[in-house]
Amino acid sequence: MQLSQRISGLTAGGSDGWDVFYRARGMVADGVPVTELTIGEHDIRTDPTILAAMNASAKGGHTGYAMVPGVGDLRDEVATRLQTRTGVATTRDNVVITPGGQAALFAAHHATCDEGDVALYCDPYYATYPGTIRGVGAVPRAIVTSPEQAFQPSFVDIAKQARGARSLLVNTPNNPTGVVYDRATVEGIARACCEYDLWCISDEVYDTQVWEGEHISPRTMDGMAERTLVVGSMSKSHAMTGSRVGWVAGPAPVIEQLINLATHTTYGVPGYIQDAALFALNEGPALEEKVAAPFRRRRLVAQGLIATQNVAKLVPSGGAMYLMLDMRATGLSGEDFANRLLDAHQIAVMPGESFGTAAAGHIRVAMTVDDDAFVAALTTVLNFAGDLV
Numbered sequence: 605m606q607l608s609q610r611i612s613g614l615t616a617g618g619s620d621g622w623d624v625f626y627r628a629r630g631m632v633a634d635g636v637p638v639t640e641l642t643i644g645e646h647d648i649r650t651d652p653t654i655l656a657a658m659n660a661s662a663k664g665g666h667t668g669y670a671m672v673p674g675v676g677d678l679r680d681e682v683a684t685r686l687q688t689r690t691g692v693a694t695t696r697d698n699v700v701i702t703p704g705g706q707a708a709l710f711a712a713h714h715a716t717c718d719e720g721d722v723a724l725y726c727d728p729y730y731a732t733y734p735g736t737i738r739g740v741g742a743v744p745r746a747i748v749t750s751p752e753q754a755f756q757p758s759f760v761d762i763a764k765q766a767r768g769a770r771s772l773l774v775n776t777p778n779n780p781t782g783v784v785y786d787r788a789t790v791e792g793i794a795r796a797c798c799e800y801d802l803w804c805i806s807d808e809v810y811d812t813q814v815w816e817g818e819h820i821s822p823r824t825m826d827g828m829a830e831r832t833l834v835v836g837s838m839s840k841s842h843a844m845t846g847s848r849v850g851w852v853a854g855p856a857p858v859i860e861q862l863i864n865l866a867t868h869t870t871y872g873v874p875g876y877i878q879d880a881a882l883f884a885l886n887e888g889p890a891l892e893e894k895v896a897a898p899f900r901r902r903r904l905v906a907q908g909l910i911a912t913q914n915v916a917k918l919v920p921s922g923g924a925m926y927l928m929l930d931m932r933a934t935g936l937s938g939e940d941f942a943n944r945l946l947d948a949h950q951i952a953v954m955p956g957e958s959f960g961t962a963a964a965g966h967i968r969v970a971m972t973v974d975d976d977a978f979v980a981a982l983t984t985v986l987n988f989a990g991d992l993v
């Protein structure tokens with residue numbers, strides 16, 4: 605039986621530079637101790653107070669079908685949070701709760717792109733972006749950024765690709781680079797969206813992990829609130845990756861349609877998970893800072909270590925749980941470097957090539973192991989790089 609083109613063509617095929625990742629996973633399965641600095645999963649678990657709230661909610665009976673758009677109090681709380689952080693007027697009518705940021709990314713593209721429409725995204729990119737776009741029948745078109753501009757897309761970069769496109773997906777703080785878009789970049793994004801009549805899909809799942817600079821949402825720019833869909837998530841901010849709870853925030857008429865989509869796809873998010881998310885958000889910035897603190901700390905240590913050598917160069921980044929290192933001075937591709945490192949030292953990092961073409965010759969290091977293991981691993985990575993030149 606033949607499957608739809610939409611599903612069989614979802615991924616582009618090939619390994620996309622993920623061989624190193626799967627090889628490391630295979631080694632772990634075979635009992636080899638590998639230090640995995642690969643994916644964006646915290647080394648702490650969900651806070652016990654959040655789990656207690658989840659448990660109390662489930663025991664209290666919130667285990668039936670929950671409100672499809674999201675529990676009213678949670679929608680209110682997300683709206684308040686966005687309004688407080690950005691100054692843009694936001695109510696529950698601007699918010700739909702989704703099973704995580706990934707479902708929100710899919711929903712946002714589904715709402716904005718028709719079959720065959722061009723949807724823009726920036727390279728380097730979070731792994732699922734092109735597949736998510738293809739998944740709604742749209743055609744992904746990359747805006748290839750450059751290391752020389754710290755991987756920030758300029759107005760000109762966007763404009764070159766924008767003609768005829770329907771949407772522009774941006775992500776700040778950025779995965780994989782850790783770069784926090786500066787005001788000029790966000791202004792350029794807003795200008796391009798307004799001039800080329802693009803929807804802006806703004807992936808802000810790392811908005812609580814900013815170490816330098818400030819998080820600026822494109823939704824705050826003139827004329828952008830009516831064309832921006834913000835993707836948010838509890839995964840990174842509250843170490844709730846497995847709970848699958850996030851949201852889309854945007855214009856009320858879009859949210860109305862997304863609620864309709866949720867009715868016909870996910871049928872909402874479990875009530876006890878939403879209650880746990882509500883509890884977590886009510887705890888305020890202190891809990892978010894507790895979750896972010898290890899990355900803030902490790903990044904500082906990493907900066908010190910990186911400053912002691914001149915082979916690996918740190919991409920000027922200010923957020924998220926990753927470091928992007930430019931390894932081009934070794935003469936190796938990111939993939940070759942990562943493979944050799946894995947073989948020699950059982951340390952797994954992601955090659956820049958896993959995230960498109962722009963970050964070739966780079967590696968992404970996730971700061972997701974405890975401090976001692978992180979320092980030891982990064983020291984080994986830097987020494988290994990030094991020995992190659």
Ligand code: PMP
Nearest residue numbers: 644704705706730779837839850
């Ligand atoms: N966007 C980015 C940039 C991410 O890094 C991730 C997860 N790694 C997601 C979205 C999806 O996160 P979740 O579905 O867990 O909210």
